[in-house]
Amino acid sequence: MTLIDAPTIELSAPVNLRDLAGIAIDGGVLREGLAIRTDDLALVTPEVADELVSEGLTTVIDLRSNHEVAISGRGPFAERPVAYHHLALMADVRESMRETPVFTHESMGESYVSMVETAAPQLVTALNVIAHSAGTTAFHCAAGRDRTGVLAAMLLLALGATDDDIVADYARTGPNMDAIMQRTRGVMGPLLARMGVDHEQMRASLPDGPMDVSMRILLDTLRARYGDPLAPLREAGLSDATIARLRARALGA
Template sequence: METLDLAPVNLRDLGGLPVSGGTVRPGVLLRSDDVSVMPAAFAQQMIDDGVTSVIDLRSAEEALMTGRGPLTVPGVNYHHLALTASVSSPEDISHEMMSAATTPEHVGAWYANLLETQARQLALGVTLVAMGEGATVFHCAAGKDRTGVFAAVVLSALGATPATISADYAVTATRLPQLFPRLRAIMGGLMPDRVLDEEAIKGMGAMMGAHAESMEAMQRILVERHGSVLEPIRHAGLSEATIAMLRERLVVDDA
């Protein structure tokens, strides 16, 4: 019987993305699917490459099930900032959100609500990145929804355009064929069958995809409600001084 390789399949460096005044510095901020069950050798390579901090956006039950994983070693800080109450039924994901009728607009509205309700957690996460040393990896289960919202917040703070943020989110679409088998192996006991069945996934709507239009909708909704994507995070405590620190750490100037 073939053993599934549990190395992350949606791990990527945000380095090189265009932001206000320059690009994101390579090797400092990475987004990923679940890093808690990766092979020890893969984790060691990440540490050798400079990872010194993990921001875990999973729910408490997910973190309890698989733990912190092989990145939990001296010299690597672990921060659990849960963005949802559970993975199988976050309180504001209805049955309809998992149906074939779900559109990118629906997904974007859920993302906007998630950002608003978890603004304090997101503000803390941005602060941890700004104050960190070495590289930070942030992750959830698939590296798509919760990770996508966090990435959007950080990139917004750096002055990335809405198109850049949406395009980064949509990269996950290319990883989905490898992601679902990995999720089934890791989380079969937590996620409902309809989420894990490959044939069922094909008949589901935008919630199971990674469409740029979903992130575009989130950003548009937040601008309409608050004037900017970042305003709820600022209101929750993210200061201009912290944003300046974030830029100092993450931005390579055009010059």
Template sequence: MTDAEQDRWLPFDGLSNARDVGGLPLDGGGHVRTGVLLRTESLESLSDSDVSRLTGLLGVRQVIDLRKDGEVISFGRGALYAAGVETHRLSFIPEEGRGLPEIDGDIDPVVHNYLAYLTDRAENVVAGVRLVAGLDSGATVVHCAAGKDRTGVLVALVLSAAGVRRDDVVADYALSATRIDDMFRRWSTVAGVPMPDAEELDRHRPRAEVMDGFLALLDERYGGPVAWLQANGLTDDELAHLRARLRDDAADDVPGETVSAEGRH
């Protein structure tokens, strides 16, 4: 893990997979602004100090929750919702099940699932991008259950639309693989069940080739992530606003709170 990757992690009592996408390099120069978009797993385990830090120092003004109704019923909306932070529910998975899109060839089943988000719930996917673009100040938190699949797809679309280089979009997605053990250790402790074995943990780790394949299929089928978003309702003005919010084209150094991985607690 590079120093830049370490510096993007945000330590919390009740989160293991939390980071700011700020600092990612833009194609042509500059970086994504810090303090605009944070990605995490679900928020039910936040401590009081976590909530204070998110709403105070980190300036969180809205939450985009990508979970299904059943997940929200089982685990709750989380402490930021209880603290009055505006929370938007945008499930990417139909409650009644789903049919995977038809794809020729030997395609990874996870890629099938990601494409199904776009075919089943295109309006919610675009709405998530629109919400990030529409917040004039402060930060957005986007999360699902583990902060890797549904969150990974939405964040990849936002970063692609902002102009982040493809290799860096893929690397950001894959970075969550380093936190799978921490998340399952916390969840297992809370539930009072044994920690999953190594094979089961590996099954949950994001793989770079999955996101690379997903974005390549968007290139092939739709002309790329931005073309897909625009074909499904994102306007030119909204795209421009998103880029204005996320892009720091003149930045050589990206300011903001940075915490090393060793500083997690």
């Protein structure tokens, strides 16, 4: 299903895709091929989809809202042997933009805290999917920054990564933001237009400077509020068995 007012979707290679491999975790270093974080996979070309599948991709976790999925669907992956899990971390991305008309690194960090607390069940499901998938799992939202960054942070916390390494991984998206905004305008443009917001105006409102602050706020707030930053997920059902399986898979055991 697509929205009537959606423009022609231009397919292209991701501009914010990276394997989480190489990050120090409990017991060693995260191996290649467990988890990939990326910008919108529904917008990739068939050639990119084929390449990812040939490299071991077996599962896609889609963190986008129903409205975003309605515009571009699953893209080329709908025709490939890849398991698909739609786990929206926001019911309506348009509502979140109404509530946060001025973007700052601080407001974004606060929104990440809210996301962990309100979408903990979806995050737990995502971690279980990664733990039990046979091959590589890729997870994405639109930009591969906010919702994707929150899931990446929860995964890395479960694996025993340090806050500094989690922040460093998140901040790697910063230099890619211009390319991300250009690539996703075909999906985000119609959503913003429906609420009277111009895509270019929203793009111009994004904060400059290092992105570290947002992720620091998430991690520091969770630790201050709960002691254990994974507490909201544990309350939502994240088990020690799932964490153990994730760590074993991350080390190649």
